Amino acid sequence: MGYVGIVLVSHSHELVKGLKQLLSQLNPHVPIALAGGTDEEEIGTSADKIQDAIKSVYSDKGVVVFFDLGSALINTELAIERLAEDNITKVHIADAPLVEGAYTAVVESGCGSTLEKVINVTKEAKSLTKI
């Protein structure tokens, strides 16, 4: 049984590094990859890093990408367009908060769910009421 891969994109490497530690505790089998910071390890995002991260957790089950802010989205879209040229196409960008979205996605992916199912739970995470 394969798992839907999870990619965490953030302007800060430290931020997603911590998030990955948290998520790996939930389920150590779900493949999680990081793309935090620029190529120079500064604050920012890098299309190259995102592309490599997606590739590293990609399977026929697909990949869901979570991002924090602004340019992270633009660079993720760019990375996905380039991957499509290599027929890596089952990649979805989640419109959900990074922490809550990735948390629900890891739980769902860990059940062996399909990409569609994982996408649906991340949509629910968007409207989650916290208090």
Next chain:
Amino acid sequence: MLIQSDHIIKWMELVNDQIDRQKDYLTQLDQAIGDGDHGINMNRGFKEVIHKIHQTTYDDIGKLLQDIGMVLLSKVGGASGPLYGTAFIKAGQVLKGKQEITINELGQAFQESVNGIKLRGKSQIGDKTMLDVWEPVTMYIQQNENTLNIRELVSYAREQMENTKELEAKKGRASFLGKRSIGHLDPGAVSSFILFETLCSILLEENLIKK
């Protein structure tokens, strides 16, 4: 005389000089409504551009613009990297295989840049972004191609840049500020103005256009 690769290279050298000189100003603008790295990012990006284009000999203007775009894409960082990168790559696609071009053709190439920026940034005019300079300036070049007055073009571009001051940001980090972004120039509009202003001075210096 028509525009050739050497003119584009001189243009990039001038952009690099200007960005280098104004990087603190660009960063200050970005500190007001963004994340404060626009000057640093653009400076790094265009330095890399110069490094790259000095290593090769270019006949094909399209290839030259494509290479510039690829460097900007990966080296500028932030949203500006993909946006500026896309602008140059799209223009390069239009001018593929051309060794010399008219102002008219440059205008057509910029039109593709504008389309690319819009698509990549999901932005439109009035969002307080670089597009607020790129789109009107491109339209101005296309509409006045035969009677283009370079000094008028520069002041028109400056006006477009200054107009971003009164706009409320709808994109990027500045959009989180909402109405508090009003009263500040958009850093991307300012760097775009530098791009067009330096282009104009090359066109003028090289006698490529009427004064």
